[in-house]
Amino acid sequence: QVQLQESGPGLVKPSQTLSLTCTVSGGSISSGDYYWSWIRQPPGKGLEWMGYMYYSGTTYYNPSLKSRVIISGDTSKNQVSLKLTSVTAADTAVYYCARVSCPPGGTGYFYYMDVWGQGTTVTVSS
Amino acid sequence: EIVLTQSPATLSLSPGERATLSCRASQSISNYLAWYQQKPGQAPRLLIYDASNRATDIPARFSGSGSGTDFTLTISSLEPGDFAVYYCQHRSDWPPVYTFGQGTKLEIK
Numbered sequence: 201q202v203q204l205q206e207s208g209p210g211l212v213k214p215s216q217t218l219s220l221t222c223t224v225s226g227g228s229i230s231s232g233d234y235y236w237s238w239i240r241q242p243p244g245k246g247l248e249w250m251g252y253m254y255y256s257g258t259t260y261y262n263p264s265l266k267s268r269v270i271i272s273g274d275t276s277k278n279q280v281s282l283k284l285t286s287v288t289a290a291d292t293a294v295y296y297c298a299r300v301s302c303p304p305g306g307t308g309y310f311y312y313m314d315v316w317g318q319g320t321t322v323t324v325s326s
Numbered sequence: 327e328i329v330l331t332q333s334p335a336t337l338s339l340s341p342g343e344r345a346t347l348s349c350r351a352s353q354s355i356s357n358y359l360a361w362y363q364q365k366p367g368q369a370p371r372l373l374i375y376d377a378s379n380r381a382t383d384i385p386a387r388f389s390g391s392g393s394g395t396d397f398t399l400t401i402s403s404l405e406p407g408d409f410a411v412y413y414c415q416h417r418s419d420w421p422p423v424y425t426f427g428q429g430t431k432l433e434i435k
Contacts, residue, residue, distance in 0.1 A: 237424070247370065247413055249424035260422050296369055303376050311417035311424070312360035314381060316369035 202227040204297050204317035212291075212324050218284040222297030222317055229273050229280060230255040235300035235310045236280040238271060240293040241319075248293075252300060252310075253280060287324045294319040328352055328418050332427035338435040345401040347430045349392075349414035357393045358416055364429075365410045373412075374399065401432075409434050 208220035222236070229236055237252040251261035253271045261269050270283040280297055298313035329352040339345055349359065357377040362370035372381040374390035377397055387402040401408055414427040 246429050247415075247426040249426065252422075252424075262423065263421075301375075303379070309358065309417075309419075311358055312372060312375040312415065313362075313370070314372045314375075316371070319369050 202299060202315050204299065204315060206295060206297055206317045206320040208295075208320060208322070210321055210323060212287055212322060213326050214288055214324055215286055218282070218287050218291060218322055218324075220282045220295055220297075220320060220322070222280040222282070224278045224280065224299075227299075228275075229278055230275045232256075233301075236271075236273065237298050237300050237313060238269075238280075238282045239296045239298055239313070240291075241296070242290075242293045250282070250284075289324050292322065292324045294321050327423065328355060328416060328425055330414050330416060330425055330427035332412075332414055332430045334430060335428070336431045336433060338433050339404055340435045341404050341406055343404050345399075345404055345408070345432055347399040347401075347412055347432070349397040349399070349427050351395045351397070351416065354394045355416050359390075359392070359397050360415045361390055361399045362413045362415065363408075363410050364413065365407075370413060404432075406434075408432065 203225045205223045212218045235252040238250040251271045253259045268285045296319045297317045299315040300310045301314045302310045331350045333348045359377045361374040364370040378390045389400045391398050411429045411431050413429050417424045
């Protein structure tokens with residue numbers, strides 16, 4: 201079955217760029233059947249959607265992060281990447297990648313996350 | 327922007343009891359609602375999509391209902407492993423913004 205694995209530095213300095221990679225196994229990010237999304241969770245808090253990408257290159261980002269976040273895909277490596285610029289302590293969180301599905305029947309309404317990575321903790325500190 | 331409000335914030339029950347968790351949307355979202363379970367130190371797990379459809383391998387004691395603005399997740403008879411935080415989630419049509427509720431913590435009484 202499909203598995204997602206996040207990786208990247210666990211510590212990032214303030215004002216720098218956070219870069220994470222999600223490696224997908226057991227499925228292809230270029231299949232067109234799913235979106236690929238990043239979600240984060242600050243310590244002790246709830247879930248915040250950051251953005252998604254589709255194999256065509258289409259992306260959309262949370263308006264609250266739009267100017268700082270870039271999500272891209274590398275089909276040759278079957279990876280989805282996240283870049284978050286100008287980080288502050290408020291960006292300290294567990295970062296998850298997730299597969300976004302649509303209901304059976306081909307509605308094309310990709311809205312729920314049916315496969316998640318285990319998450320990776322990123323701390324922003326000098 | 328659609329806001330999802332979950333209640334209660336914390337629910338204290340005993341194993342074997344029935345749990346009823348609520349999620350209210352700030353405007354009608356048809357039945358495009360999902361529910362997730364998250365245990366400490368773990369990623370969320372999809373339980374329900376389309377308000378009432380169980381995801382793969384989800385036990386039948388989990389059920390979802392509702393449409394429009396009011397939704398409910400019911401756990402018919404709580405097992406020890408069910409004590410966790412539960413989130414509801416939706417995606418607006420356009421712009422495609424994904425929103426989570428703030429979560430309900432289900433704790434052992």
